[in-house]
Structures are given as C-alpha cells and as structure tokens.
Amino acid sequence: MRADPIQRAIDEDLVRVLYAQDPIAFFSHWFSIAVLVGIYWPTIPSPPLFIACFSFYAATNCASLALWICNRRYPQLVSPRGWIYLHALRGVLLYSMPGIAVWFAFQSPQTDLPLLHTVMLVTLAAGVFMSNGFDLLNFSTAIPFLLFPSIVLHFGSHTFDRTILAIVLAFFFCAINVYALSYRKLFRQVVQARVDQQYLAESLAAQKHVAEEASLAKTRFFAAASHDLRQPLHAIGLLAASLNDAAATPTQHAKTAEHIVYNVEALNQLFNQVLDLARLESGVTQVIRLHFRLSELFERVGSQYRPQAAAKGLALRIAPTTMVVHDDPVLLERVLSNLLSNAVRYTEEGAIWLGFRRAGRSSGGYIEVRDSGIGIPVEEHERVFEEFYQVANPQRDARQGHGLGLPTVKRLVGMLGGELQLRSAPGRGSVFRLPVQAGEVGGIVASLNEAVAGGPSAQGRHVLCIDDDPSILEGLSSLLGRWGCSVRGARDEVDALVALEEGFVPDAVLCDYQLANHRTGAQALAAVRNVLTRAGHDNVVTLLITGDMASAELAALALQGIPVLHKPVTPARLRRTLEMLWQQAELDKGRAVATAALRATPEDDAAQSALVKAGVESSAANPLTRETGRQSQPISPQSEPQK
Template identity: 80%
Template sequence: MRADPIQRAVDEDLVRVLYAQDPIAFCTHWFSIAVLVAIYWGDIPAPHLFVACFTFYAAANCAGLGLWMFHRRWPQAVAPRDWINLHALRGVLLYLAPGASIWFAFHSSHTDLPVLHTVMLVTLAAGVFMSNGFDVINFATAIPILLLPSIILHLSAHTFDRTILAIVLAFFFCAINVYSASYRRLFRKVVEARVDQQYLAESLAAQKLVAEEASLAKTRFFAAASHDLRQPLHAIGLLAASLNDPLATPSQHAQTADHIARNVEALNQLFNQVLDLARLESGVTQVIRMHFRLSELFERVGNQYRPQAAARGLALRIAPTTAVIYDDPVLLERVLSNLLSNAVRYTEDGAIWMGFRRSGRRDGGFIEVRDSGIGIPEREHGRIFEEFYQVANPQRDARQGHGLGLPTVRRLVLLLGGDLTLRSAPGRGSTFRFPVQAGDPGRIVASLNDAPVPEISSTRGRRVLCIDDDPSILQGLSSLLGRWGCVVQGVHDEAQALRAIADGFAPDAVLCDYQLANHRTGAEALQAVRAALLRHGHTQTVTLLITGDMASSELEALAAQGIPVLHKPVTAARLRRTLEMLWQRAGRGAGQDTGASGGAGGGADSGEAAACDTLPHS
C-alpha cells in the first residue's frame, strides 16, 4: 500500500545523489582525456579514429554538464524516474569513448600501454561505483561499457600476463557488481527508514492538529453554550427576585411567573438539544429500522409545523408520495422536524416544500426540504453545521434558536447511514437533501399515525420502587408518581431496595439512577433487585435506568442489549409514556408466555422503551 511513496522517495534521493556528483565527474573526465591524450601523443595509432573518439568523449562530457545545469535550473521539469533514465543515457554516451579507447593501446607500438590504459579504466570504474553504484540502471550501463572491452582484448592476446590481467579484471567486474547490489539494498533501507519516520512525524502532526482543532471546537462550544445557558438563568434570577416585591400586584406576579416559565422552557429546550448532541456523540442512540409509509411521517411532521408556518404567512407544501421506506421513523422525524423548524425560522415569505424524489435510485431515493428563505452564502456552507453557529443571528437572539438544529441533523443522517447535502445561495433559499432506503410494503406492521391503545390505561394503583441517592430527586419522583396514583417506595441505595422487597413490597416498576453511592451503578443495583424479585416470585416487574451520563461504555452496552435508559432531564410526559409502554409490553408478554423474563425489562420490548428516549422532547 505504501510501495509507491517509498519508491518515489528512493527515486528522489537517487536523483540528488547522481546529480550531486556530476561537477566532480566533469573535472575527472577532462583530466582523463588529458592524461590519455598525453600518453598517446608521441605515437597515435589511427589518428583519425583517435581524434573522433576523444572528440566524442569531450562532447559527451560537455553534454553531461549541460544535463546537470538543466536539472539544477528546472528540477521539477520531469519526474524523478525520468531524471534517473536521462542520467543513465548520459552515462552510456560518456563511458562509450573511454571504454572503446582501449583498442588504441593494443595497436600501439608501446607494449606497456594496455596495462596503463587499463589502470585508467579501473580508476574510472571506481568513480562510477562511488557515484552511480546506488542505482542499478546507471551502474549497469556504465561498468560493462568501461571494462568488458578490456577483458575481451586482454583474453584475445593469448599471453600469460594478459590472461591473468583479464581474469583479475573479470574478478573486479564481478566484485564491484556484488558490492554495488549490497549498497543499493542498504540505500533503500535507509530511505525506507527515513520515509517511515517522516510518515510517523506527519501522522503525529496531523493528530496534533486534529486534537488542537477539537480542543478549540470544544472551547468554542462551551463558550457559546455557557452564554446561552446563562441568559435564561440570569433572567430567571432577576424575575424570581421581583416576586418578593410587596408592592407588586397579583397581575404583575402572574406576568412575572409566566416569564419565568418561558425562560425555564427555553432553558430546558437548550439542555435537551445539547444532550441530544451528546447522546449522538457517545453512541448510545439506537437505530431501530422498520418498514413504513413515508406519507404518514410527512403528515405527522407537517401537522406539527403547519400552524407555525401559517402564523408567519408561509405555505407548507408536502408532495404526495406512495413510497415505502426502511428506516428509523423516530430519528427520521427528528431530522425533518429540525429542518422544517429551521426553514420556518429563516423564511420571511414564500413557501416551504418537503417531498421524496427517486432521482434514478432503484433501492430508494432522496428526501428534500426546500425553502424560499434568505439563503446561505457558499463560504458559510461548512460552518452552519458547527454547534452554536448561526449565519443570520450574530447577536445570538435565543428566539431564533441556538444553532444546534443543523449539527444534530447532520449527525442523525450520518447515524442512519446517509449523507446530508446542501444547495443554497443568498436570496435563493436552501435545499437540504439526504438518501433513504426503499422498504417492503408487505412488511408494514402498523401505521405511524395510529395511536396505540394501551392495555393499561392508567398508572393508578401501580407500585413503584425508586432508587436514588439524591433526596431532592427522590422526593420529586415520589411526588410526581403519587399524583399519578402510584404507590411509591423511595430508597437511597441497593441495600434499602433489597430490604423493602424482603419486607413484602412487590413493585410493578423499579426506577433507578445510574450513578449511586458507594461506587455502585444502577445496572448493578437493578441486577440484584431483579434477582431478589425472582426469588420472591415476581416476574412481571419492569425496570428503567435514569442517568445524566452521556458517554459510558456500560451505557453503550446496555443500549446495545435493548435495556431501557432515559437521559436526564426527563419530562413527566416522557416518564409516564415510557412506564406505560413497559407495563403494556410486560402484560402482553405475560399473556403469551407466563414464564417469560421480558417483564423484568429485557428483550426486544425494552428496546422499544429505550427508543422512547429518542422521541422529540415533550
């Protein structure tokens, strides 16, 4: 997988090594020309061939210098491998003349010239080994041209001393090739080690940059969140102080209380949005897919936002569709709700359109939400998915939202396995689009708009065991459940819960906080409570964990097992809806199989209850 980057690094280093030696080689070859001409000057065999040979040698040497200057001036003109091949071609031309010039030594009247000329060639071969030995092409094209003619001519002399010299030259030829091969392997290992270090350094630098960006994003997130959280808290504090004014009239008190309630609702909405993001980031949000008619989901969401759109003079148009899709309707409803809420908020006149398009897909299609609003400049397309960022709200007016809707939408679409795309321009509105998978009409089990008829219509008379080490939360739960007609037993820890069961309290439901005193978790407490209930013959008790934690490996494991978990803050409506659903499923399971253990909060039914935590906030 990394062979190409390593080979490129090897080629780049080879180019630097090869061309770095060329100025020295240029001087060396001129010196070689001068020495050979001086040796033969007194007795030049075949003068015309001699002049032609050494003229060619000089021209090739100058051409090599020209190639070096061209590389120095335009190093990026060709690829590294092409520079290497050009250098090898230069080597063929440069060493052809000195290699062939040994012929003049064997045709000279001086008998010692062949040996002297051979020494010169061996010296040049040593230079080739030092400068070109790291590249197989440059070495293989230079060394044979230099040495093979000498070896052949010495062997053809048929004398003892020439034969010995030929054998020595052949041995030198083989040895220099072996050493060159080992040098090439060493060179490659050095380059590979350098590339690995460079790759590691780049990886560490990238990870450092990601960490720094994450830290900066977290800082921005907390800065914006603290601002938006402090605003309603500050208003609530001032309004609460004004309630103590003895001169205030009852109508003023009522108006102040109404303002407090609105700020509390805004604070709760912001908390819920932040916690939604935290749940998505922590991985505890479950995707529960089913086959359903998309028109029913469009109708649900449309009915929710038509009054808001009409109040702003906008038309909300929903394209009719007969499509059946296979997806999580709860999470998909949150995506569409956020997109429509955003469209209503930032559209001053015109219309909002929501519909389904096939767009050539056989296995599904795309859901689109379009508006005729203010639009988004292209430079802002990436930033609008950052938490607390709003293009048209620089004053951070909470009435225009908090900038968490689109980040939530993007994470939900990614969780569902799709990709959210945006087309928008200032003054031309915005279009958000994401894919959905086709469903099977034959596998639709119920309508989304059919409200379930619970087998247990009331909580009155239900016995509930509450486990929480916070006295104020325990008191609040006891008061709320008591108003619903429940018989409540509140305990602070696992030991008190087991004691209550041993004393004869048989709960229909057990509510337990996740973080308890003495380093115990709610999961451990519920396990002990369920075991005690089974020993006393109580098999239809449902269990429910309530937690403020967002990122816990145990919570992820519980979510994967389908164990019901509600995340704080939990509204009264959500708590009641979840309890009634758990009791309904437990009763239905008991009717089918009296020995089933699903009533204790396990199995697929509890998975449905767990999914209640992903419904829009009540």
C-alpha cells in the first residue's frame, strides 16, 4: 500500500537532484571538450572522425542544457519517471562520446595521450558518481560507456603498464558501483523517512481537523440543545408561578395548566429525540432483519399520518405494492414516520406520496417519500442532516420541531446498510429515497399488523426490583403493585441475594445499570441468575434499565440479546416489555418440553413436530417486537421528525 507513494516520492526527488546538477555538468563537459581538443591538437588522428565525434559531444552537451531548461519551465510536461528516462538517454549520448574518444589516444604517436585521456575519464566518472550515483538507471547508462572502451583498449595493448592500468580501471569501476549501491540505499532511506514524516504530519493534521470539527459540532449541538431545553423550562417556571396568583380566575388557571402540559410534552419530546440520537451513536440499537410485506408497513405509517395530512387539506397517497423486503421493520418504520411527519409539517398544499420503486434494480429497490412542500435549496442539502439545523425555522419555533428528525433518519438508514438520497429544490417539494433488499414470501412468519398473541398478564407475578435510588424503588413497587404484582425491593446485589435466600422466587428481575459500590446491573443480574439457575428456576425474565447511552458494556449486552430499556421508561412501555418477555419465556419452556417429549417418544414424531412448529410460529408473531436471543425488546418510541 505504501510502495507506490514512496516510489513516486523517490522519483520526484531524483528528478530534482538529477536536473539540479546539470548546469554544473554543462560547464564541466565544455571544460572536458576544451582539454581533450587541446591535448590532441598538435597531432589530430583521423581529423574527420575527430571533428564529427567532438561536434556531436558539444551538440549533446547543449541539448542536455535545453532539456534542463524544459524541465525547469514545464515540470508537468511528463511524469517524474519520464524525466528520469530522458535524463538517462541524455547520459548515454553525452558520456559515450568522451569514452569512445579514447580510441584517438591509441591512434596517436604520443604515448602519454592514453594516460591523459584516462585521467580525464576517471575525473568525469567521479562527477557521474556524485550527480547520478543515487539512480541506478542514470548511473548504469553513463559509467559503462565512459570506462569500458578505455579498459578494453588498455587490455588490448598487451603491455605491462597498460594492463596494470586496465586492472586498476576495472577495480575502480567495481568499487564505484559498490559505493553507488550504498549511496542509493541511503538515498531511499532518507526519502522514505521523509515520506513517513510527511504522512505522519498529514495524519496528525487530519486528526486535528476531525477533532476540531467534532469539538465545534459538539459545541453547536449543546448550544442548540441547551436553548431548546431551556425554553420550555423557562415557560413552565413562569406559568407555574402564575398559578399562585389568587386573583386569577378558574378559566385562567385551566388555561395556564394547559400551557404547562404543552411545554412538559414538548420538553419530553425533545429529551426523547436527544436520547434516540445518543442510542444510535452509542451502538446499543440492534438491527434485526425480517421478511415482511412492504404494504403492511406502508399501511401502519399511513394510518398514523392520514389524520394530520387531512387536517391540513393534504392528500396522503400510498402506492399499492406486493413487494416483500428483508429488513428491520422497526427501524424502517421509524425512518418512514420521520419522513412523513416532515412532509406533513412542511407541505401546505398538494399531496404526499409514499411508495416503492424498482428504479432499475434487479433485486430490491427504493422506498420513496415525495411531497409538494417548500423544498430545500441545493446548498442546504448537507446541512439539513446536522443536529438542530432547520431551513425554514430561523426563529427556532418549537412548534416547527427541533431539527433532529433528519439526522436520526440518516443514521438509521446508515445502520440498515443504505444511503439516504435527497432531491429537492425551493418551491418544488422534496423526494427522499432509501434502498431496501428483496425478501422471500416463504420467510414471512407473521403480519406486521397482527396483534401480539394474548400473553400472560402481570397479575400475581413476583418481581424483584434492584435500584439504589429509594424513590425509584418506591415508584416501581407502587406501579407494579397496581398491576397485581408482588414486589420485593433491593438496594443492591447483596439485598437481592438475601431476598432469594429468604425464599422469594421472582418471575422477573428489574435492575438499574449503575448501582452503588461501583457495581453494575449486569453484575447483579449475573449473580441473581446463577442463584436461580442452581435452584432450578432458569426461565426468570431479566430486564436492565439505564440512563447510560455510551457504555461499551451496554453495547456488548445488546449484542448478546439482553433486553435494555433506556430511561425515561413509560409505564405502558414497561408493562408491554414485561408481558412480551413473560410470553417468550413460556414459549421457550413449551419448546423445551416438546423437544424432551420428542426424544422420549419418537413414534409420535408428527404430533410433536406440529407442537414445536406451533410454538415457533407463535413466538414469531408481531415482528415489530425486538426479539434478542431468548428475550424481547419492544419498539422504541418514535422521535418527532424535523427538517
């Protein structure tokens, strides 16, 4: 993964270094031409060849300067590797001339010319080592053309002095190649260290940018959240103080109380929206995919928003479809509810359309929500998915929502493995599209609109409540008592174990997550389950209740299928959850009995198989209940959607 960037960085550095030496090389080669012409001038062997050779040498030297100028002015003309190849070609042409010209020394009657010419070649070779030694291609195309002709001619002279000189030249050639190899390794290490440092600096800069963006987003989030939370609190305080006004009439008191209730509902709604976002961010929300008919889900959400649309004179049209999808109906219902609520809120006339389109997909397709509302400018398409941002509500009127719906929708669609698409323009309405996967008709186990089979009620149940807050224990005891339950309260894990030792056998254990003495509800539930299992009571329902949203342990518990309710928990939601868990426990017990009977009496396989199948189908009823492992978790309350 890192080889290409490093090699490119090496190539870029090679180009800079190679061409940086060319002006010096240009004057060095003119000096070499002048010296060689000077020593050969008295007796020039083969004048036509000599003139042609040195003219080509001079022309090549001028061409190398032109190449240097071109690189300086047009560095993007070719790639770094291309500039290296051009420089190597320049080296072949430039250094072959003085290397081949040594032949004139052996043709001259002056016996000292071969030695003088060889000294000049060694000098040029030293310059090649300094300027081109860190690149194999440029070095290997210059040195051989420079030294090989001289080595061959000295060996071919068959004299002792020339042979010794040829051996020395060969040794010099080998040595300079060895040193050049070390030179190249060092150069690569230096460049790699620089690249690593550059990557580290870029990574740190990116992380710093992300941290700064996260800090700014967090600041904006808390600023907007604190404003929207303070507004109803401030109103409630003023309204509550006005109730003490003795001069106020009963009608005024009733109106004030009505305003207080309205602000309390708005505060609770905003609080639930923030908690929903926190749940999504913390990873405790589970995705449970089922096969179901999309038309049933459309009918569920359509029945919720038809009255609101009709009250504004809008037509809510739902396109009929026979599509079966494989997705999470709970999360998908929350997405569509948010989008439809947005469409109703921001559409004043016209219609809202909900339907399914194939859109060219061979498997699955897209759910679309269209409206003829105010629309969203193109430059705002990204910002509408930011928390507390609203296009058409600069005064932050709470009646227009709080700007948390679309951020929630985008996160939910991302959890489902898709990408939310938006197409909108001012005055032309909006279209939201999200992908769904095709399901199988044979995989449908129940209708989404099917009521949960009548399960066991809370009457006569024994419930163990573990919480270190006395007021919460008192509230739970009072609530469960009104349902007909027998309740035993425990302040911590020790009190709970004492209650079990005294013979209290619970049908359900409700436990807070954060307990005293640095203990957690997960630890307390594990200890209680161990004691109950040893006593033969392994079908006891357990339920964890917490206000924590970001604990890693909570995310792990959610993955294990342990039901977790997040505060605030309404009485209706608590009862619904308990009844579902008790129903699931009895179905599990029935399946275990049926399986044991099957093993004991194999001749009655058909009847027992029917019993087990009936138990499985019953447990699968109402898939809009969160089934996690052996226990169930009810649908979360829907967030109020906002643009």
